[in-house]
Amino acid sequence: MKDHDSHGIPHTTPRQSATFSQDANSDIRRAAATGIYDIRGGGAKRKVPSFDDLLFLGASISRYPLEGYREKCETSVTLGTRFAKNPMELDIPITIAGMSFGALSGPAKEALGRGANAAGTSTTTGDGGMTPEERGHSSKLVYQYLPSRYGMNPDDLRKADAIEIVVGQGAKPGGGGMLLGQKISDRVAEMRNLPKGIDQRSSCRHPDWTGPDDLEIKILELREITGWKVPIYVKVAGARPYFDTTLAVKAGADVVVLDGMQGGTAATQDVFIEHVGQPTLACIRPAVKALQDLGMHREVQLVISGGIRSGADVAKAMALGADAVAIGTAALIALGDNDPKWEDEYNKLGTTAGAYDDWHEGLDPAGITTQDPELMKRFDPVEGGRRLRNYLKVLTLEAQTIARACGKNHMHNLEPEDLVALTMEAAAMAQVPLAGTDWYPGKPGTSY
Amino acid sequence: MQTFDLEAEGLRALNETLHAQAETTNQTKWEIINPKGSHAIAVGLDAPIEVNVKGSTGYYCAGMNKQATVHVHGSAGPGTAENMMSGTVIVEGDASQYAGATGHGGTLIIKGNASSRCGISMKGIDIIVHGNVGHMSAFMAQSGNIVVCGDAGDALGDSCYEARFFVRGTVKSLGADCIEKEMRPEHITLLEELLERGGCDAKASEFKRYGSARTLYNFDVDNAAAY
Numbered sequence: 001m002k003d004h005d006s007h008g009i010p011h012t013t014p015r016q017s018a019t020f021s022q023d024a025n026s027d028i029r030r031a032a033a034t035g036i037y038d039i040r041g042g043g044a045k046r047k048v049p050s051f052d053d054l055l056f057l058g059a060s061i062s063r064y065p066l067e068g069y070r071e072k073c074e075t076s077v078t079l080g081t082r083f084a085k086n087p088m089e090l091d092i093p094i095t096i097a098g099m100s101f102g103a104l105s106g107p108a109k110e111a112l113g114r115g116a117n118a119a120g121t122s123t124t125t126g127d128g129g130m131t132p133e134e135r136g137h138s139s140k141l142v143y144q145y146l147p148s149r150y151g152m153n154p155d156d157l158r159k160a161d162a163i164e165i166v167v168g169q170g171a172k173p174g175g176g177g178m179l180l181g182q183k184i185s186d187r188v189a190e191m192r193n194l195p196k197g198i199d200q201r202s203s204c205r206h207p208d209w210t211g212p213d214d215l216e217i218k219i220l221e222l223r224e225i226t227g228w229k230v231p232i233y234v235k236v237a238g239a240r241p242y243f244d245t246t247l248a249v250k251a252g253a254d255v256v257v258l259d260g261m262q263g264g265t266a267a268t269q270d271v272f273i274e275h276v277g278q279p280t281l282a283c284i285r286p287a288v289k290a291l292q293d294l295g296m297h298r299e300v301q302l303v304i305s306g307g308i309r310s311g312a313d314v315a316k317a318m319a320l321g322a323d324a325v326a327i328g329t330a331a332l333i334a335l336g337d338n339d340p341k342w343e344d345e346y347n348k349l350g351t352t353a354g355a356y357d358d359w360h361e362g363l364d365p366a367g368i369t370t371q372d373p374e375l376m377k378r379f380d381p382v383e384g385g386r387r388l389r390n391y392l393k394v395l396t397l398e399a400q401t402i403a404r405a406c407g408k409n410h411m412h413n414l415e416p417e418d419l420v421a422l423t424m425e426a427a428a429m430a431q432v433p434l435a436g437t438d439w440y441p442g443k444p445g446t447s448y
Numbered sequence: 449m450q451t452f453d454l455e456a457e458g459l460r461a462l463n464e465t466l467h468a469q470a471e472t473t474n475q476t477k478w479e480i481i482n483p484k485g486s487h488a489i490a491v492g493l494d495a496p497i498e499v500n501v502k503g504s505t506g507y508y509c510a511g512m513n514k515q516a517t518v519h520v521h522g523s524a525g526p527g528t529a530e531n532m533m534s535g536t537v538i539v540e541g542d543a544s545q546y547a548g549a550t551g552h553g554g555t556l557i558i559k560g561n562a563s564s565r566c567g568i569s570m571k572g573i574d575i576i577v578h579g580n581v582g583h584m585s586a587f588m589a590q591s592g593n594i595v596v597c598g599d600a601g602d603a604l605g606d607s608c609y610e611a612r613f614f615v616r617g618t619v620k621s622l623g624a625d626c627i628e629k630e631m632r633p634e635h636i637t638l639l640e641e642l643l644e645r646g647g648c649d650a651k652a653s654e655f656k657r658y659g660s661a662r663t664l665y666n667f668d669v670d671n672a673a674a675y
Contacts (some may be wrong), residue, residue, distance in 0.1 A: 153533055207550055207587075208508075208546040
């Protein structure tokens with residue numbers, strides 16, 4: 001490009017619009033070409049205030065640390081202590097979030113069970129019901145009770161170690177789902193009582209109850225069917241965490257699972273994923289406050305999900321008041337999703353490793369989010385399970401490292417006082433002081 | 449006949465007792481007195497027993513039923529026989545909303561009227577209603593049959609899949625992708641069997657059949673206005 005015009009006047013540097021960015025323009029072109037909104041998997045990709053904006057203070061003269069490798073830092077957690085005869089006992093405070101057979105291949109579900117088993121934690125079914133492989137490979141299995149009720153039956157309900165009533169999902173608060181026809185194999189179709197090859201809509205709300213008063217009765221029914229043996233979780237999206245947590249507890253939940261907007265989905269409109277719901281960081285303190293206001297913090301356990309990647313994230317969520325966390329996307333990456341070794345194939349699909357999110361199309365080069373028999377052969381569930389176990393172990397070790405540095409002999413002893421924030425936004429959301437100050441943005445009586 | 453006083457002994461004891469009945473139990477007949485609209489009566493049963501509820505019930509009576517026959521001698525609250533797998537549930541009076549929701553199998557007979565969303569998301573159950581059904585009945589119904597001897601409210605069969613609906617009276621409106629369909633001989637045969645099973649004094653020839661036009665089975669942006 002010439003740096004001046006024919007009259008010798010210099011060109012200004014070509015300037016891209018911040019508003020009409022390359023990303024925005026490509027969205028416009030895609031919409032104009034297809035007439036259909038973009039559907040994809042995963043959670044919010046936009047940058048939002050997150051756990052990265054928090055730091056632990058560690059110990060010094062006023063706090064003393066525990067010795068790494070020598071002094072114990074407990075990680076066990078019990079979920080469902082409120083009403084269930086048999087609460088869920090976990091060795092680590094990290095669980096595997098609900099992901100459906102259908103969205104994931106059978107071997108991928110098996111690997112999740114194997115990895116969770118080896119790490120002493122639970123895994124969770126998803127839309128489509130419980131497969132024998134999943135039950136067989138998961139010693140602690142949470143059975144999701146979803147609006148679609150695909151595959152729902154009382155026999156599987158009674159086989160579960162806990163029941164999770166799904167009200168919302170962080171990627172799409174107020175939205176349902178769609179499993180496109182190309183992923184509907186004979187087996188998926190049979191489990192969902194629908195013809196092969198047609199799109200399967202997952203409802204956005206439950207068919208036989210509306211509102212918290214009904215939910216209380218629904219919980220009663222499920223407890224009666226299962227003899228009050230197993231805990232009942234209620235999963236809500238990060239929409240109105242204070243009120244949703246309050247209502248779930250009043251309805252009788254043993255555990256509240258709260259999923260922020262970074263939490264993944266198998267398939268939803270991109271506009272929904274990116275523009276509805278709140279960041280995980282913004283949801284935790286209101287939910288904890290709801291529990292505290294009801295006198296139920298630690299009585300009803302809080303499980304946080306949506307964008308958990310590292311032991312630092314685990315520790316930060318727990319310091320803010322969670323009892324445990326759940327991972328979904330991170331678990332898939334541990335299994336091999338979006339691995340650069342498949343880069344050539346990602347390129348053929350018009351994407352690149354790390355950015356692949358068309359999970360609904362069933363063409364996953366890693367053989368995880370697919371029902372294609374040939375692609376599924378690429379994935380070894382034993383190796384996948386081993387990788388997930390390793391990852392869960394690392395998350396736990398990292399979280400313990402931080403907890404010891406803060407002088408805590410149990411992960412649950414982490415507290416907001418251990419944290420500061422790097423940004424005002426994160427400080428306001430997490431309700432911890434801005435680093436280097438005593439200022440809690442938004443909290444009266446504190447100042448810079 | 450075993451008699452159980454629900455008011456005196458409580459819901460937990462009732463369901464625990466009924467769940468304890470093995471397939472080979474000789475205590476096959478049960479009578480529940482004083483139900484007084486209680487919720488979750490006789491839920492999760494899995495034995496070939498007959499349970500007679502002497503009065504009206506609250507939410508989810510006979511929910512997730514397998515094998516058992518549950519007979520409500522009164523009216524039934526919301527979600528009666530929800531997610532039923534097999535067996536029979538009979539309601540002598542009216543049934544509130546979501547009757548037979550998501551049911552996978554078995555037969556639900558309602559001798560009065562059924563409210564809105566009867567058979568919502570049904571997955572194989574047969575529902576026979578002697579009276580009318582309310583709006584949005586059979587919404588997203590996947591499979592199974594609904595027989596309505598009276599009239600159907602607005603948006604019958606909206607977004608349905610392979611379920612069949614037989615209505616003798618008027619249909620206020622059909623939902624998205626639900627159309628009237630030809631009543632072929634095999635449908636007459638099926639309907640006659642359903643009417644007999646439901647104890648209905650009606651002729652199959654008086655009914656019209658409705659079901660999915662199957663135009664919304666795969667997403668197409670040109671159909672967006674249909675929803």
